[in-house]
Amino acid sequence: MPKLSNTVEEALNHQINQEMSGAYNYLAMASFFEGQNLSGFAKWMHRQRAEELDHAMRLFRYLIDRGGQIDLAAVEKPRIDYKSVREVFDTALAYEQNNTKLINDLYALALNENDYATQSHLQWFVDEQVEEEKIVQDVLGLLDVAGDNNSALLVLNRQLAEQEDSGGA
Numbered sequence: 360m361p362k363l364s365n366t367v368e369e370a371l372n373h374q375i376n377q378e379m380s381g382a383y384n385y386l387a388m389a390s391f392f393e394g395q396n397l398s399g400f401a402k403w404m405h406r407q408r409a410e411e412l413d414h415a416m417r418l419f420r421y422l423i424d425r426g427g428q429i430d431l432a433a434v435e436k437p438r439i440d441y442k443s444v445r446e447v448f449d450t451a452l453a454y455e456q457n458n459t460k461l462i463n464d465l466y467a468l469a470l471n472e473n474d475y476a477t478q479s480h481l482q483w484f485v486d487e488q489v490e491e492e493k494i495v496q497d498v499l500g501l502l503d504v505a506g507d508n509n510s511a512l513l514v515l516n517r518q519l520a521e522q523e524d525s526g527g528a
């Protein structure tokens with residue numbers, strides 16, 4: 360197995376930071392919902408927080424397995440105050456869309472460096488991002504239906520609380 364190139368190593372380290380920052384963002388979103396007594400929405404956010412942490416760990420493990428050097432950077436302070444439920448999910452969608460772009464860029468870099476093992480590892484992330492964007496879009500669609508109706512919002516809150524982990528995968 361050829362040695363990991365410095366460029367790919369650096370990019371993977373950067374993506375670890377990005378996933379950690381995603382986890383931190385979802386944690387902040389969970390805390391917002393906990394404060395609003397919307398425990399179902401909070402639970403949904405905690406599931407996402409755990410997933411982002413898992414993504415960071417997958418990259419961490421891969422870097423180690425390839426004999427790479429881990430370089431952990433500071434995680435940016437997340438935004439913690441939001442005006443509405445919708446604004447939180449709009450922000451989550453923007454985050455996921457940006458992350459998809461970063462994963463694609465990373466894949467393109469591995470392709471350019473003829474790093475087949477990294478391409479193969481990143482394939483899982485490419486597929487995962489399709490799912491990640493979709494599940495946020497699904498909640499946004501339900502928020503559209505609920506509109507300004509608080510009862511509908513509470514029904515959705517309960518529905519999200521009951522969603523299995525596989526539903527948020």
Ligand SMILES: [Fe+2]
Pocket residue numbers: 378381410411414458
């Ligand atoms: Fe992620």
Ligand SMILES: [Fe+2]
Pocket residue numbers: 381411455458491
């Ligand atoms: Fe994600």
